[in-house]
Amino acid sequence: MNYGDFAYVYDFLMQDVPYDKWLEFFQKKANIYNAPGKKVMDLACGTGELSIRLAKLGYQVTGVDLSEDMLMVTSQKANKESVQLSLFQQNMSQLEGLGLYDVITVFCDSLNYLTSPNEVQETFKRIHDHLQVNGLFFFDIHSIYKMEHIFSNQTFTEIEDEVSYIWNCFEGENPYSVEHELTFFVLDEKTDQYSRFDELHKQRTYTEDDYHLWLNEAGFDVLEVSADFANEKPKEDSERIFFVCRKK
Known part of the structure; x- marks a missing residue:
């Protein structure tokens, strides 16, 4: 990654x-x-x-x-x-x-x-x-508990002047795994406009x-x-x- x-x-x-x-x-x-x-x-x-x-x-x-x-x-x-x-x-x-x-x-x-x-x-x-x-x-x-009960099918958000994000968590394809879909909006101070970028992170435990x-x-x-x-x-x-x- x-x-x-x-x-x-x-x-x-x-x-x-x-x-x-x-x-x-x-x-x-x-x-x-x-x-x-x-x-x-x-x-x-x-x-x-x-x-x-x-x-x-x-x-x-x-x-x-x-x-x-x-x-x-x-x-x-x-x-x-x-x-x-x-x-x-x-x-x-x-x-x-x-x-x-x-x-x-x-x-x-x-x-x-x-x-x-x-x-x-x-x-x-x-x-x-x-x-x-x-x-x-x-x-x-x-822990397996965190994967299954804290992350899975949850959404986390943060809104600030310089950086905001939407963080969606889904159950992964493997046992005890999750996929994190993150969308960021970052302020460019030179243009005073926000740029967007996306990330996909996968985690697995045992x-x-x-x-x-x-x-x-x-x-x-x-x-x-x-x-x-x-x-x-x-x-x-x-x-x-x-x-x-x-x-x-």
């Missing part, structure tokens, strides 16, 4: 996303499970919100994303914040040649953009190959048992599974599931 114009309104769409909670989760788990060092890959880094926060804390951060536009936005923001990031454009399921890391993250449900089991399995293998011995892997995914199986097959020990930024096991109505894993 190439986000294209979406990269430039992504931060508006995600303005209420709790990046600081992901940062707190990262720091806490890296400490509890003794991350072997401070070299971090932020995989599917988007516009770099977490990458920049980590770099400010002294981590050596590499951001990787499929979208060149996302990485351009990340680079601009990193320069503005005077932080050093290494940035690479790669597909997470084809990750290669980027060296070894102490921690790799795939946050903000980015793993759900992989719409086949093979892609997820291959991504886990590639991440395993890029971790130091005893390196840690953190990720979160949408059972916890599936993720456990694929992680074990890729060479990971699953250290912890929790939900919704809390130190609690997932419940029937949990929306976001977190995995903490260690390379065997």
Whole structure:
């Protein structure tokens, strides 16, 4: 998927996303499970919100994303914040040649953009190959409950002076999947007119048992599974599931 114009309104769409909670989760788990060092890959880094926060804390951060536009936005923001990031454009399921890391993250449900089991399995293998011995892997995914009861057949809207959007969610063709149809209206300050662009995003999740199986097959020990930024096991109505894993 190439986000294209979406990269430039992504931060508006995600303005209420709790990046600081992901940062707190990262720091806490890296400490509890003794991350072997401070070299971090932020995989599917988007516009770099977490990458920049980590770099400010002294981590050596590499951001990787499929979208060149996302990485351009990340680079601009990193320069503005005077932080050093290494940035690479790669597909997470084809990750290669980027060296070894102490921690790799795939946050903000980015793993759900992989719409086949093979892609997820291959991504886990590639991440395993890029971790130091005893390196840690953190990720979160949408729960089945969220796919079926929060997203499916729902419409979300936002109307602001500079950017407005209509976000329609439909049940996808695969089990536990959704399709997000987004229409944006963005103000061009030079012409004082709005331009429209449309995006289609597909997401899919799987059972916890599936993720456990694929992680074990890729060479990971699953250290912890929790939900919704809390130190609690997932419940029937949990929306976001977190995995903490260690390379065997």
